[in-house]
Each structure stands twice: as structure tokens, then as C-alpha cells.
Amino acid sequence: MPPSRLVLVGHPVAHSLSPRIHNAALHAAGIPLIYTVMDVPPDQLRRVMRQLRAENAAGNVTIPHKQAVFDLCDHRTHVAERAGAVNTFWMQDGELIGDNTDVAGFDFAARELMESVEGDHMPERVAIIGAGGASAAVATAIQAWDGTEVVIWSRNPAQAEKLSQRFERTRAEANLACAVKGADFVVNATPMGLLNDQLPVPIEDLPRKCPVLDLVCVNGETAWVRAARDAGHPASDGQPMLVEQAARSFRRWLNVEPNREVMWGALR
Numbered sequence: 001m002p003p004s005r006l007v008l009v010g011h012p013v014a015h016s017l018s019p020r021i022h023n024a025a026l027h028a029a030g031i032p033l034i035y036t037v038m039d040v041p042p043d044q045l046r047r048v049m050r051q052l053r054a055e056n057a058a059g060n061v062t063i064p065h066k067q068a069v070f071d072l073c074d075h076r077t078h079v080a081e082r083a084g085a086v087n088t089f090w091m092q093d094g095e096l097i098g099d100n101t102d103v104a105g106f107d108f109a110a111r112e113l114m115e116s117v118e119g120d121h122m123p124e125r126v127a128i129i130g131a132g133g134a135s136a137a138v139a140t141a142i143q144a145w146d147g148t149e150v151v152i153w154s155r156n157p158a159q160a161e162k163l164s165q166r167f168e169r170t171r172a173e174a175n176l177a178c179a180v181k182g183a184d185f186v187v188n189a190t191p192m193g194l195l196n197d198q199l200p201v202p203i204e205d206l207p208r209k210c211p212v213l214d215l216v217c218v219n220g221e222t223a224w225v226r227a228a229r230d231a232g233h234p235a236s237d238g239q240p241m242l243v244e245q246a247a248r249s250f251r252r253w254l255n256v257e258p259n260r261e262v263m264w265g266a267l268r
Contacts, residue, residue: 003058003090003253006035009048009069010062013037015194017217017239017267018060021246024266025258040065046072049096058090058253060246063191066100066133073098083140084166085133088249099252102137105245106215110141110185113211113236123185123211125149129176129200130190131159134215138189139167153179177205188214188224197223203231211235217242239267 006026008018014037022035040048045065049072052059061069066085070076073086074095080086086098114122122145128135131154142148150170154160160172173179180186180201188200193216201224206212211234214225221237228235243263250258 001056003033004056005058006033006253007052007057007059008035008037008062009040009045009052009059009065010037011039011041011064013039013062015218016062017219017242018062018246020266021243021263022250024262025247025250028259028262029254029256031254031256035059042068045069053091053096056091059088060249061087061089063132063134067136070098070133072096079103079140082143083133083136085136087133087137087245088252090253099249100137100140101245101248101252102134102241103141104248105241105243106138106187107141107144108244109236109238109241110187110213112240113213113234114185117211117234122146123148123183125151125183126185126187127180127183128152129179129186129188129192130154131156131163131172132189134189136163136166138187138215139163139170143167143169151179151183176201180205180207180210183207184210186210186212188212188216191216193222193224194218199224199227203227203233206231206233209233213241214238215241243267 019035070086076098080098080100083100087102088099151173152160152164157174164170164172192200212228214222215238216222217238225235225237247258
């Protein structure tokens with residue numbers, strides 16, 4: 001059966017651009033559903049997910065619930081299992097199924113950014129800032145990049161070490177400046193910059209002309225993306241990843257390929 005409703009579960013979620021793009025795609029496809037946000041504190045997550053299960057709902061999961069919802073699913077796709085995090089869920093035969101479309105979304109966004117760089121090639125070393133669910137999706141995607149090494153830095157060194165042990169060619173680094181030194185691609189996979197102009201990595205610490213990808217999505221780009229571009233770095237925010245992962249979630253829920261041009265138009 002098709003889902004009764006589509007939701008985004010997170011905390012906070014009022015800033016999210018996802019309703020804008022999903023509702024545009026739903027309208028374009030003539031599907032009578034509305035995608036809404038649910039601000040769910042961590043101590044309410046289990047109750048809310050039971051409610052959504054009973055309603056035959058489907059949707060997305062964002063910070064800070066991706067790993068917690070992973071644990072609540074009855075079944076998970078291979079990609080979600082590899083990432084250890086879920087950003088997409090739906091009901092099937094009364095069971096809660098989890099997937100991770102962030103993996104493909106990041107891969108798409110990273111390749112798009114690299115294609116804009118002269119001498120198009122995949123990076124030899126990627127520095128990931130953060131060690132949460134988004135970071136796990138990034139590390140999962142990079143495993144398919146032949147020979148690329150990954151360095152993970154987090155404010156929580158133990159969490160970074162735990163995440164790094166799950167992947168090949170990956171290690172944790174306790175010092176931020178050391179983590180980005182020598183990298184030829186830097187990814188911000190934290191919420192830093194979402195609600196203010198805080199920079200996840202000082203611009204002066206970035207290797208010269210190193211591309212940076214900020215997974216944070218805000219109107220007008222983040223301060224980090226703007227500052228990095230002004231300093232000569234190829235830079236992109238999370239909008240390409242957002243649209244691609246959203247399109248893949250849409251297809252999972254409804255078995256319909258959404259109109260990506262409509263999704264992009266809604267963002268712009």
C-alpha cells in the first residue's frame with residue numbers, strides 16, 4: 001500500500017528545505033500527499049516511530065536520529081547496514097524498513113564538484129569533519145572510490161575512532177589541523193554553520209585549492225562555503241546531495257521517478 005503520509009523526523013527541523021522540494025515533486029507527479037516535518041526530541045523518538053508505523057507512514061530521518069532509527073527498523077537495506085544509519089524509512093508488510101539514500105546523494109554531489117575541478121580525478125585523501133550518521137554515509141560512499149584514504153575528525157575522539165574502525169583505508173585523527181593537512185577533499189558532515197556562521201574548519205588550515213563540500217543546506221549557502229570560495233577553493237553546499245537523496249527516497253516510497261528539475265526549481 002502507498003504510505004498514508006510523508007514526514008521528516010529530526011530535532012530541530014524547522015530550517016529544513018526538504019518539504020519544499022518533496023511537495024513540489026509530489027504536486028508535479030499528481031500524488032495527493034503532503035510532506036511535513038516532525039520535530040522530535042530524542043526521548044520521544046520511540047513513541048513517534050511507533051505512531052508512524054501504525055499509520056503506515058514513510059519519510060526521512062535527519063540529525064540527530066539517523067543511528068537511533070537504524071536500531072528501530074525491522075529490516076534494513078545493504079547500504080543502510082553498511083552505513084549503520086538510516087535516513088529513509090517506509091512500511092512493508094507491517095514491518096519498518098530502513099535505507100540510506102545519503103550514500104548515493106553524497107557520491108553524486110562529490111563527483112559533481114570534482115568534475116568542476118581542472119584535471120578531473122577522484123581524491124586520494126578525504127578529510128571528514130564529524131562522526132555521526134552523515135559521516136558514516138560519506139565514509140560508506142568513499143569505500144567505492146578506488147584507493148581513496150579517509151581521515152575522520154570529531155569533537156568526540158572516541159566516536160571518530162569507533163567510526164573509522166568500520167571502514168578500510170580509514171583512520172581517526174585527534175587534531176583538526178592534522179586531519180585536513182594533506183587532504184585533497186574536505187567534507188563537513190556536522191551541523192556546524194546551520195544556525196550561525198561558525199566555520200567547521202578555519203580557511204587558513206585548508207590545503208591550497210582543496211575542494212570543500214559542506215553537507216549543511218541553508219538559503220544562500222553557508223559562511224564556510226562562501227569563505228572557502230573567496231579564498232580560491234572549489235566549494236559547494238549540500239543542495240546537490242539533498243536533491244539526489246530526496247529523489248531516491250521519493251522513488252523508494254512511491255515507486256515513481258520524481259522530476260528533479262522541479263525539485264531544483266523549488267529550491268531556487
